[in-house]
Amino acid sequence: MILPADASPLIISVATTCAATAATFFLGMIAARMMYRVRGGFRAWIDGILTLPLVLPPTVVGFFLLLIFGRRSLIGRGLEHVGVTIAFSWPATVIAATVIAFPLMYRTTLGAFDQVNPTLLEAARTLGASEWVVFRRVLLPLAGPGVIAGTVLAFARSLGEFGATLMLAGNIPGRTQTMPIAIFSAVEGGDMNAALLWVVLIVVVSLAIIRLLNVEKRSRIMARAEPDLSRSEFSGQFPVAVVSSRENGSAVKLDVDLERTLENFTLRIALGARNGAVGLLGPSGSGKSMTLRMIAGVSTPDRGRIVLNGRVLFDSAAGRNIPAASRRIGVVFQDYALFPHLTVADNVGFGLARMTKDERRARIWNQLESMGIAELAHRYPRQISGGQRQRVAIARCMAMEPDALLLDEPFAALDPHLRRRTEEQLRATLAGFNGPVVFVTHDMEEAFRFCPELQVLDSGRVIASGPKQELFERPRTVAAARLTGCKNIVAACRVGNDCVEVAAWQCRLQAAPEVPEALTHVGFRSHQLAFQRPADTKNTFPCWLVTTSEAPHEMTLYLRLHSAPSSGQPPHLQADVSKEVWRDLSKRPQPWHITLDPTRLLLLEE
Template sequence: MILSIDASPLIISLATTCAATIATFFLGMAAARIMYDVRGGLRAWVDGLLTLPLVLPPTVVGFFLLLIFGRRSFIGRALEHVGLTIAFSWPATVIAATVIAFPLMYRTTLGAFEQVNPTLLQAARTLGASEWAVFRRVLLPLAGPGVIAGTVLAFARALGEFGATLMLAGNIPGRTQTMPIAIFSSVEAGNMHTAYLWVCLIVIFSLAIIRLLNVQRKMRVIERTETETPGTDLSEAVLPPVLSHRKREPAGALEVEVERNLENFTLRIALSAGQGSVGLLGPSGSGKSMTLRMIAGVSTPDSGRIVLNGRVLFDSTTGQNIPAAGRRVGLVFQDYALFPHLTVAENVGFGLARFPRQEREARIWKQLEQMGIAALANRYPSQISGGQRQRVAIARCMAMEPNALLLDEPFAALDPHLRRRTEEQLRATLAGFSGAVVFVTHDMEEAFRFCSDLQVLDNGRVIASGPKHKLFERPRTVAAARLTGCKNIATARRLAADCIQVDAWECRLRTAIEVPETLSHVGFRSHQLSFQKAGGGENTFPCWLVSTSEAPHEMTLYLRLNSEPVPGQTPHLQADVAKDVWRTLSSQPQPWSITLDQGRLLLLEG
């Protein structure tokens, strides 16, 4: 006896599932993208509402759908006037499956979006990408595996939907009877053979879906392993000379005067940048990086004004705020923010989409050659070294010919040797750049080598600013002296117009300039202490060695003045001397004579 089976439940199920998956894909993607940007208390409520069908019993969801689309509902009556009926029709099966499967697609996609480094999206905006381009070229490709997983799970959930479909679409053979409903009907009628057949089909589909997810996960592991295979490290190769080009006329200046309330303080900064690099020097958390982000447009000040080349980028009084994509301000992030799914050449050309292909390729290769990374064009960021990534990030910004270039600690992740070489290459690259350059660092020596003018930040305030030589020679405050590398700082009080008392050093010092009434501290740089053979003199004292610390090319000596130290006493001063000076000193009996030059005393305010 041959078992006769009506194939309509299979056809209806597949048609319903495919239609519901397509609808869920676009609806879930749109909802996830919108919710990605939502913050605050509203987010939790909206997210809970969108996820509700996942936790409610399907029959309850179906009941609500019936209230919405039933013939007695407002929507149902309105549709009947145009000849459409939703309840107990095939479209009802699609709606029910879509509503039930939607939360899986939405939650999985939102989770995938949130795993993408937001700095990559900010980098894309600073390169001129519109929000649609950022979504299409960065967010979606990087979140792709999660989006695919959400789509597969939504397909599986739509295929197995029963309760909501039964409530809204009913059990009409040949019209709304899906495989799960056919199983229910067959068991209810005692036709177990037919029920077994539909169950086997659903199990086969489910196993295929599980297998598809596992294959996708395995492919991601293989892809990660392949892309993380390190390539040849060319960071030690001889860098090619910068291509000669005519130096452009000055493009103008950057004027910034903004405020922004942060968690621990209010950032208030005013700076001007034209020809040459302006350095922002300060400890971590002082507001340096936030300043760059506000200039680039990826963060918004609470008040103030930003003007570049006479063009107002932000003005709180008029409400003007040009998006990052329209500012033409290049920002090199601290972690470089290279797009991991694009090759080196594709990264460099990311901001050049508006140019014809031939010109775009010419610009890409020009920057690759200038930065010495042409051989890396077809590699991915995970296949190159830190120094090479840094050069790619700089080349990517320079390719778009920005009006201002912002560098956020670009050498922080490099070893000292490679840092100096890369710094030289960057300086050569910027030789013909006529725009403003703002350089953020917490390294005093790096700021001094690279920048012509400095601003010292501390807790969101500019505590010192000016030409670097003046700032290093005469810092006005204790914080500025510390940030510019002064290691010997002690409280002091004014005794006369040219004399101060330093109790912590157990000495009295003469000064070359008049002591200000606001004096609270005195400072002296450790490398400027000088040792005398013998004899007295102004600000010359006997000193004894407490301890030493050795570096490759110098010795650090910890000293006490005027009296031989006893165990447990702390040193007064730190002196950094060359190894040959140390060899001479160590052969001489103590006490030694040390001089604090009057002209090099730093008279500081607290």
């Protein structure tokens, strides 16, 4: 291509665009990072101001810039006293291009930041990462494609800037005349060939930038498909020697007493945890995960106190709130929160930055071997199964040797078979862990298997707490009975010290313990219903089968008491029986007889 005789517009444009893109990159990143943390009504106003140059005509933006930097402005007069003139100079072209291109960089980067899963940032903080490390190692790499796209857009917008530049910098050949202004001047002077040449130059430069962007994008895709192990700090062979995990010592204690107002209720939680797992059992939305977030330090309570092994982590009265990065509390999130841009080994070693390289490698290898995933060291999270991801998440937490461990429904994403296997592996892993474990779940069987102590939450309140056997055998409230799996709950009223009346079942039931004055309901677990021959036994009634539901190893029978069901009548009771019991029952004529053992009757309050 033959360049024009005067190539200064090309030189000025390239210099202006590069300088403006660099300024826009840093200013846009800073603004996006600050706005990413802003919440509330002010965010929309600030965002509108920062985005305003994108929607205003460039000449209007140039006019405002002239008011700010012109020779008659306060800033302009102040700069002239030190021998600096902005208006109608090359720096003015950079300022105009920067202001016009800034909103594209800012908005694209902010959008990329907003697309990053915030749980990944919270996970990094719980692993001891400072805010700068979180930004540099997690947020920025994951938002990288958006940041690159914003930079390219800013470059293209700076290259084509015309109106604001003309207003602030003017059309001075050799000083402020960029290629867009040169096109305008050539057309105004009737030299269409020169204008066409400048247009072609701008198109060529723009296409080159787009091509570079596509090449970079394709290289990132190839890098994701084929990991570059040389870039990993933990590439090559791991050492054979391993370091021991946290040695057993005195028991670590966790005491929590917190309150926080949520959208639908006020969460109030008090728990004390020692060695072993304390389970938080409750339905979705009851406040379980928020409790873990407050203990970990990624959410702040309104009031309360958290003490871990004598160290006060949070005290609203004293104004003390230790950051998550300094609490030494490991968290296994429900979705595992593995960093997708890091290998398994790099994920496990994320919280070990203060160690030497050899110490890190040894600690990582120790955890990978203990969880049975050493062969996955150089894979990425997307290349492994859900069960393997869960083990990586546990290994990552255990590598930092936390003082306490929080598990947020760690088996929820696994199929039943894999869930049981992974649960056994976790139990073995934690056998030597000398610290409290808080285990969140909505699965009563999982809670019963894993946790010696339980707390039952409902709408932000602890409605039951204590040893698991006691809670399952004698829940005191309707909500606690439901959450512990009782399927037969019905309204009842007290008619004596050992007798209740159940209108819905049209009967009176004998109760072994004394019936409380506050009784409102009774319950009976479906697997404890006993079928027997007619006999003069307390709480024995004739029943008829309404319908059945079959599972692989048991049958669920829906029964109606006292008389055969008419069309449309609902059942009174649900009974879960083995296939052997069902085969025997199905051969008997109806009515059958069913007994509700008085000692197993649950006496409940609303």
